Amino acid sequence: xxxxxxxxxxxxxxxPGIVANDDITITLAKGxxxxxxxxxxxxxxxxxxxxxxxxxxxxxSIAVKGKExxxxxxxxxxxxxxxxxxxxFKLVHNFTITENIVLxxxxxxxxxxxxASASKRIKELSEHYGLNVDxxxxxxxxxxxxxxxxEILKMLYRDAEVxxxxxxxxxxxxxxxxxxxxxxxxxxxEGKSIILITHKLKEIKxxxxxxxxxxxxxxIGTVDVSETSTEKMAEMMVGREVSFSVExxxxxxxxxxLEINNLSVMNKRGVLGVKDFSLDVHGGEIxxxxxxxxxxxxxxxxxxTGLTKVEEGTxxxxxxxxxxxxxxARIQQGMAHIPEDRQKRGLVLDYSVEDNLIxxxxxxxxxxxxxxxRRDAIRENSEAIIENFDVRAGQGGATPARxxxxxxxxxxxxxxxxxxxxxxxxxxxxxxxxDVGSIEYIHKRLVEQRDSGKAVLLVSLELDxxxxxxxxxxxxxxxxxxxxxxxxEIDENEAGLMMAGVAxxxxx
Amino acid sequence: MTIKLPRIPRAVTVALISVFLGLLAGAVFMLVTGxxxxxxxxxxxxxxxxxxxxxxxxxxxxxxxxxxxxxVAFAFKTxxxxxxxxxxxxxxxxxxxxxxxxxxxxxPLLLVLMLLAAIAGGAxxxxxxGILKALFNVHEVVATIMMNWLAYWTVYYTIPxxxxxxxxETESRKIPDIASLRVPGLTEMFDGSYINLxxxxxxxxxxxxxxxxxxxxxxxxxxxxxxxxxxxxYGGMKVNRNIVLSMTIAGALAGVGGLTLYCGYAVNIxxxxxxxxxxxxxxxSLLGANSPIxxxxxxLFFGLLHSGKGFMNAMTEIPPQxxxxxxxxxxxxxxxxxxxxxxxxKIKTFMGNRAFKKxxxxxxxxx
Numbered sequence: 116x117x118x119x120x121x122x123x124x125x126x127x128x129x130x131p132g133i134v135a136n137d138d139i140t141i142t143l144a145k146g147x148x149x150x151x152x153x154x155x156x157x158x159x160x161x162x163x164x165x166x167x168x169x170x171x172x173x174x175x176s177i178a179v180k181g182k183e184x185x186x187x188x189x190x191x192x193x194x195x196x197x198x199x200x201x202x203x204f205k206l207v208h209n210f211t212i213t214e215n216i217v218l219x220x221x222x223x224x225x226x227x228x229x230x231a232s233a234s235k236r237i238k239e240l241s242e243h244y245g246l247n248v249d250x251x252x253x254x255x256x257x258x259x260x261x262x263x264x265x266e267i268l269k270m271l272y273r274d275a276e277v278x279x280x281x282x283x284x285x286x287x288x289x290x291x292x293x294x295x296x297x298x299x300x301x302x303x304x305e306g307k308s309i310i311l312i313t314h315k316l317k318e319i320k321x322x323x324x325x326x327x328x329x330x331x332x333x334x335i336g337t338v339d340v341s342e343t344s345t346e347k348m349a350e351m352m353v354g355r356e357v358s359f360s361v362e363x364x365x366x367x368x369x370x371x372x373l374e375i376n377n378l379s380v381m382n383k384r385g386v387l388g389v390k391d392f393s394l395d396v397h398g399g400e401i402x403x404x405x406x407x408x409x410x411x412x413x414x415x416x417x418x419x420t421g422l423t424k425v426e427e428g429t430x431x432x433x434x435x436x437x438x439x440x441x442x443x444a445r446i447q448q449g450m451a452h453i454p455e456d457r458q459k460r461g462l463v464l465d466y467s468v469e470d471n472l473i474x475x476x477x478x479x480x481x482x483x484x485x486x487x488x489r490r491d492a493i494r495e496n497s498e499a500i501i502e503n504f505d506v507r508a509g510q511g512g513a514t515p516a517r518x519x520x521x522x523x524x525x526x527x528x529x530x531x532x533x534x535x536x537x538x539x540x541x542x543x544x545x546x547x548x549x550d551v552g553s554i555e556y557i558h559k560r561l562v563e564q565r566d567s568g569k570a571v572l573l574v575s576l577e578l579d580x581x582x583x584x585x586x587x588x589x590x591x592x593x594x595x596x597x598x599x600x601x602x603x604e605i606d607e608n609e610a611g612l613m614m615a616g617v618a619x620x621x622x623x
Numbered sequence: 624m625t626i627k628l629p630r631i632p633r634a635v636t637v638a639l640i641s642v643f644l645g646l647l648a649g650a651v652f653m654l655v656t657g658x659x660x661x662x663x664x665x666x667x668x669x670x671x672x673x674x675x676x677x678x679x680x681x682x683x684x685x686x687x688x689x690x691x692x693x694x695v696a697f698a699f700k701t702x703x704x705x706x707x708x709x710x711x712x713x714x715x716x717x718x719x720x721x722x723x724x725x726x727x728x729x730x731p732l733l734l735v736l737m738l739l740a741a742i743a744g745g746a747x748x749x750x751x752x753g754i755l756k757a758l759f760n761v762h763e764v765v766a767t768i769m770m771n772w773l774a775y776w777t778v779y780y781t782i783p784x785x786x787x788x789x790x791x792e793t794e795s796r797k798i799p800d801i802a803s804l805r806v807p808g809l810t811e812m813f814d815g816s817y818i819n820l821x822x823x824x825x826x827x828x829x830x831x832x833x834x835x836x837x838x839x840x841x842x843x844x845x846x847x848x849x850x851x852x853x854x855x856x857y858g859g860m861k862v863n864r865n866i867v868l869s870m871t872i873a874g875a876l877a878g879v880g881g882l883t884l885y886c887g888y889a890v891n892i893x894x895x896x897x898x899x900x901x902x903x904x905x906x907x908s909l910l911g912a913n914s915p916i917x918x919x920x921x922x923l924f925f926g927l928l929h930s931g932k933g934f935m936n937a938m939t940e941i942p943p944q945x946x947x948x949x950x951x952x953x954x955x956x957x958x959x960x961x962x963x964x965x966x967x968x969k970i971k972t973f974m975g976n977r978a979f980k981k982x983x984x985x986x987x988x989x990x
Binding site: 420422441442443445446452454459460461462463464465466470474475477478483486487488 | 838839840841843844846847850851853854855856857858859860
């Protein structure tokens with residue numbers, strides 16, 4: 116067998132209270148796509164951060180092209196031909212694509228920069244790999260998918276031979292995902308090698324040659340993707356059988372819980388992000404709001420939850436006008452909100468888990484007497500949620516929220532919101548960036564809410580999720596409601612068309 | 624085998640290293656100026672601790688620093704940077720002095736009234752930047768600096784106009800004994816030192832602020848807003864109200880510092896001076912890692928340096944500026960504590976790796 120381009124042997128990395136990687140071995144052959152599969156918090160990102168020089172392993176060795184190396188930092192990793200496309204892009208928004216790509220290794224010409232030649236080279240690279248990037252466009256003007264390609268180009272510009280993709284599809288629309296797969300195939304055809312960090316089995320099936328599975332920091336095995344079923348891989352990842360379909364009881368539609376009348380909301384740029392939007396959500400149903408990212412979902416949710424003020428129109432919760440109620444009042448009237456951005460809105464990362472679990476109801480008599488926090492009650496509350504919602508935290512309630520994995524942070528938020536026993540649960544991208552096990556779990560809890568007669572407004576960019584869970588589907592495009600149908604009367608293609616702004620008849 | 628570092632909180636280690644590096648740099652300065660650093664430090668510390676009187680003076684010097692340090696630390700916990708402790712201190716001192724010079728009451732009542740006046744004066748000077756920040760998003764750094772000068776000129780006008788001293792126009796009349804935080808029992812106990820009731824006010828305030836921040840709903844809300852404003856908003860907290868409240872409390876704390884400075888440590892208030900204790904409060908807070916208990920200890924340490932430097936100056940050739948230089952260097956090191964932490968991490972991994980390699984080698988030998 117040829118010398119593998121990357122070989123990580125017996126890697127171990129420990130963080131306080133947790134072994135993130137325990138004796139993990141992976142090999143990457145030239146010209147292949149190796150998928151790294153694992154639940155959130157399984158240690159995939161840690162392993163790749165070690166390869167990229169962000170962490171030093173406590174134990175184990177790394178060999179690049181058969182030569183043992185000690186990777187000191189990302190620059191060193193770059194020099195070894197290893198490039199990483201991060202989940203959260205690291206780009207300067209008011210710079211052009213060229214300026215972003217050359218950042219840190221600017222081509223000089225006298226005292227100035229030779230951006231023209233850089234721009235030319237980027238154009239060539241872009242055409243060569245079918246990336247279709249305009250080197251002179253500014254980052255703030257291009258789509259998320261395009262920004263990701265800039266990150267890829269950055270690595271190619273630095274002559275990377277191994278590209279690590281960290282959850283690359285988490286931020287992309289279905290079309291952009293298809294494009295990305297094409298780009299990856301081009302990269303492989305040109306002799307690059309790829310490590311794909313993901314928990315989406317569909318993608319692994321579509322693109323990867325081999326797949327290494329990690330569970331809770333341990334190496335489970337490496338399998339040939341073409342010979343292994345999705346179910347088998349899911350089982351390896353989670354450690355038990357996983358059901359992919361969501362089981363739901365029959366609809367028991369109850370009374371109107373949320374009523375939105377002719378709502379208009381300004382967005383951050385000072386134009387109407389939501390226009391004349393009307394929608395009802397009933398008890399006992401999950402209403403899925405589908406739409407391409409940036410079509411007014413954020414503004415709508417912020418107006419419903421009280422984070423933004425309403426320009427025009429009214430909102431009723433259980434028959435009461437809450438259009439200008441405070442956030443606290445809405446929460447007390449039975450609204451719960453799983454926010455789109457868990458780290459920005461949902462959690463105080465510097466607080467412990469238990470302190471985060473009382474973020475909305477700390478003022479309850481349950482949790483304080485005469486203004487003094489009742490630590491015992493707070494601890495009990497967190498223990499119950501951690502237990503009920505399977506939040507894995509190294510030191511229980513005292514664990515800093517920052518040190519939880521993304522999936523566990525999300526489960527903590529979901530647990531907190533559902534534990535308020537809300538009449539209306541607004542769940543925005545509740546499974547964004549999560550693994551199969553967590554997704555299955557969160558979906559189940561959302562359906563439970565519905566089955567117990569509560570209303571759920573599910574806002575998601577993932578059409579699969581909307582199709583699987585919803586009883587009715589509303590589609591938003593350019594801030595307007597373009598369609599409202601019963602879920603069983605529509606297929607994925609029709610929904611896709613509606614998301615693009617083509618209206619369909621409405622249903623009650 | 625794993626290396627177990629003793630369980631000292633990170634912040635304490637970092638602070639101690641900052642202090643050590645600062646002292647080390649001071650020693651270098653002394654050497655460069657041709658003096659003996661051992662003699663210098665001996666006199667510096669003796670100057671602050673040598674007898675009970677000097678011990679008392681160290682406490683008295685530290686008292687306003689405890690309060691301004693708390694002021695900065697408290698605002699900081701809420702995500703606000705209070706540069707205005709000087710002005711708040713000055714206003715607190717002015718209000719307390721005004722009450723002390725005009726109101727006639729039995730001492731305990733008068734002192735309580737002066738305390739309330741100091742709280743009110745400082746609080747007002749914190750309230751204004753708080754409101755500006757909450758309503759118009761005016762950055763508190765700019766607003767508090769402006770408020771410093773407002774306080775400076777307010778004192779500049781008020782003192783000569785209403786409380787002019789007997790001999791000098793540039794300072795207020797001496798406050799009567801009855802309006803001073805100094806009490807005979809305490810002064811005698813410390814052999815005629817400046818020490819006064821302010822020390823107790825300072826320590827009690829440290830405890831009070833610690834309790835507020837760690838144990839109460841208010842502290843929970845304020846810290847949440849400081850760590851993540853967006854999440855605080857999401858949780859239904861009134862973030863703007865909390866900004867105003869936090870700045871007001873911070874101002875009040877520095878205002879009380881003014882009471883202890885002008886009606887305890889000193890006996891009158893001068894015009895044309897923006898007290899350095901306010902700015903030192905930033906350093907105290909940094910070195911104390913913004914925690915109330917940390918502030919107490921770092922204020923005492925700064926108090927020691929300040930009260931010892933005069934003695935060092937008298938006994939050696941070392942200029943008193945060296946004392947200030949050392950303080951500045953320590954501030955420098957505590958402000959760059961991130962670097963110190965990074966080095967600590969590096970040392971830890973290095974030790975870990977070495978231990979592992981050793982163990983590995985031993986294992987192979989056995990084979």
